[in-house]
Amino acid sequence: MAKPAKKAAKGKVVSKPAKTAKAAKVAKAPKEKGPSAAEKNRFTLYGFAGSTSTYTVALMLSLCRHPFSYIHVSLRDGAHKLADYLVKNRYGQVPALRDGQVFLVQSAAILLHLSESLGKFDGKTMLEKARIREWLFWQWDKLAVPVYRLRARNRGFRQFGDEVRVMYDTEAKAALAVLEGELSKSEWIAGKKATAADVGIYSVVRFCPDANVDLGHYPHVSAWKKRIEALPGFATPEQLLPMESRLV
Ligand SMILES: N[C@@H](CCC(=O)N[C@@H](CS)C(=O)NCC(=O)O)C(=O)O
The missing domain is CATH 3.40.30.10 (Glutaredoxin)
Known part of the structure; x- marks a missing residue:
């Protein structure tokens, strides 16, 4: 905030001496503050x-x-x-x-x-905070495990037969269908803005193609994925x- 001009003893307003052109230039361009x-x-x-x-x-x-x-x-x-x-x-x-x-x-x-x-990326109300936790727990319960197991199999880190592969594939698709339904109603998962729930779930959805799970069947999930990728700092x-x- 600008300082008020000083009052002189006799009540006269005394303005500060005018800055030189150089000093004014320096004052106009403050150095950007980096992290401490x-x-x-x-x-x-x-x-x-x-x-x-x-x-x-x-x-x-x-x-x-x-x-x-x-x-x-x-x-x-x-x-x-x-x-x-x-x-x-x-x-x-x-x-x-x-x-x-x-x-x-x-x-x-x-x-x-x-x-x-x-x-x-936090919740602004008690309900939003609860929703963020809910979705992060759901993510590990229903989405991350099948996607990560299928990805690990594709990369040769886990071995299991076709029966198990189909089971994980079905589970991953069922979880994506839940997400698709939710994202057809709102832009972000747990609030009016992106939250930790979006970040956590994005980090699984991103790897669906590595697990041979096609995101093309989930247009709302695909649009939300693009919204996250457009966030500053992504x-x-x-x-x-x-x-x-x-x-x-
Ligand atoms: N639920 C854990 C999972 C961590 C996890 O599975 N890490 C893997 C790499 S993505 C790992 O360290 N694997 C080696 C192991 O479990 O021995 C978390 O979210 O931090």
Whole structure:
């Protein structure tokens, strides 16, 4: 806010001396404030480039425009089962997120933590908050497991026969039909704007083609996917998850 002009002793208004052209120019173009050192150091994400659960956390941080360091945990070398990693994630899985002094695990729980603590992609009412949790639980219950199992089979990481493949395929399609119905009624899953529920579910839907599940049958889901990809800060797994560690 501009300071009021100073009053002189006799009640006269004394205006400030006029700024030189150079000083005025400097005042007009303030330097853009980058993240502070504390902000930069706050988050470290431990993950693996091919991991969908790591991607969802990286995407959330990117959408929140928050810098983070990234530590590559080599699943191929079994680094996620070593003692120094198990103190970060008791389940021996990626991702883990260091927020200051604490480690957080389970990607859906991390999304909720980020949305609440950064005040972005969070619910604005008790009902919206409850809806976000509901959809994130549903996502793991009904959508993520079949899609991830089918994707892992396609990539040669899991072996199972055709009967099981058909079962997962049916489950994935049933879950997408539920999502299609919901997104035919509203633009976003749990609120009037994008929330952590959209970020979490997007990170599964994105990988449907890798699981041979065709999104062409779900026009509302496909349109919503494009809306997420148009959000400021959106980035792909390739852009966010390198094969080596990256410190900010
Ligand atoms: N529910 C967990 C799932 C994490 C998960 O399945 N991570 C995979 C990579 S995407 C993993 O670490 N797999 C190795 C293992 O389970 O031993 C989460 O959301 O964080």
